Amino acid sequence: MESGSWSAEAEVVAGGAADDSGTGAVDDTGTDAAGDAGSGAGGGGTDADVVRLATAVERFTRVLRRLTAPDGMSLTTVATLVRLDDLGPHRLSELAAAEGVTQPGMTQLVSRLEREGLAQRRGDPADGRVVVVEITAAGRESILRRRRERAGKLSGLLADLPAEDRAAITRSLEVLDRLAGRLSGPPAGSAG
Template sequence: MQPAPSITDADAAIAAGFERFYETLRRLTPRGPLSLTAASTLRRLERSGPHRLSELYAPEGISQPAMTQLVTRLEKEGLAERTDDPTDGRAVVVSITEAGRAAVAHRRAVRAAALSELLRGLTPEEHEAVMAALPALEKLSDLAL
């Protein structure tokens, strides 16, 4: 067994802050027909393009059968579509549809409106600090892909 990596107090504080903010974002997320996993899958397809079904389940932390069921539901709702993989006829590629893009955009807009209300409670300096942190946050997200 490998020893646990050394974690600084600053890293622990960042993790705790992210956890708290994640909980806030979840509360700001509109309740609707999309589960968190469905919305995350659609965002992944929107951001990264079509994926093989076998590439989608691990990043979402669910089993392959659960992802198959989710994609079936998204397909029935017109939010995603499956096609044969052009490089391997045995595999399936999942893509987001225009309706899926609209659902993601709506969810994002509702959350942005709610977050905007919270941002008004910040001082101009705090707001600038949040804006200045965005490139680093984007890079962290990219590193986790």
């Protein structure tokens, strides 16, 4: 992403504020009106570009959360179900580490998911002494329902963007998926 390459519409969607005053004031991303700041960040753009990306992702995450009607599921609950759906069965300790919660906390969460029919525990076929957690059909449907709801609402937001902005978002999806995949692969110590 090149500094200063966002359109005014994308800047508004991301919640940023352009500085048209010519004063060189610095915005909340650490860049001035000309987009100048910092030095390179490991070849991934300037430091300011990386901060802008992080800020935009944070803002867009908040937008996505608002696009989903409250359903009683915490972010950790949803993240756990998505991990089980995307990567298959996990040990409780792996889930706890991956989601950044304590093992007792994950045990409580999985017990609740079991009561609600969204996940289940079973023996690991590779090691009968080990118990793993897997998503159920109802859990998978819950995730799909949330995604469909968000997609419907997001579609309305995207429709308001110019075609070139929608095309830029579409082009970025493969790269963002690849980047997210690097961070959400199988947890350390698992065979997968």
